[in-house]
Amino acid sequence: MAKPKSEDKRNAILAAATQVFAQRGLSAPTAAITTQAGIAEGSLFTYFKTKDELINALYRELKLELADAMLAGFPRKQSVRHRLQHVWNGYVDWGMHHPEGQMVLRQIQVWGGLTEESKAAAGAAFGEFERISEDAVAQRLYRDMPLPFLLGALASLADMTMEFMRRNPEQAAEYRSHGFELFWAGVTRK
CATH class of the missing domain: 1.10.10.60 (Homeodomain-like)
Known part of the structure; x- marks a missing residue:
């Protein structure tokens, strides 16, 4: 048995x-x-x-953990900016406190063995984030850029922000705020 x-x-x-x-x-x-x-x-x-199955399972676990951090206490009825800032804060705070998880997540996202099933399972947890983007597009808040490009800019700026937060924990809240302001100013219409 x-x-x-x-x-x-x-x-x-x-x-x-x-x-x-x-x-x-x-x-x-x-x-x-x-x-x-x-x-x-x-x-x-x-x-x-297999090791590939392990990596896919780890990806799903890390993405669910990240989604929990980003969406805890999510303000559904607030403005796009307020909701996006909430998600940003959860994302960079998680990355600051889980540097190994953030590093591994970045590696797995460019790894060739990530299955469509894992991507779909992990992506399902980010429905609220997708609604923010849809609302921003519907309200014509974002500049005319491809959405994947905007999301890539968000991820890159978040990575930089997390690194500054880790190096200077006493200024973490300030860097978190500055990072979001840079992102918001860069992607929204004037």
């Missing part, structure tokens, strides 16, 4: 994978992950059939 899978062990594997991938990149061997998790090497494959 097969031994039941432990949620704690699965979470330990994902946490170890985050640490190892942040330090060594996605090409790190699974042995490094199992050592970090304190489990036998074969145990990893009880939970994830």
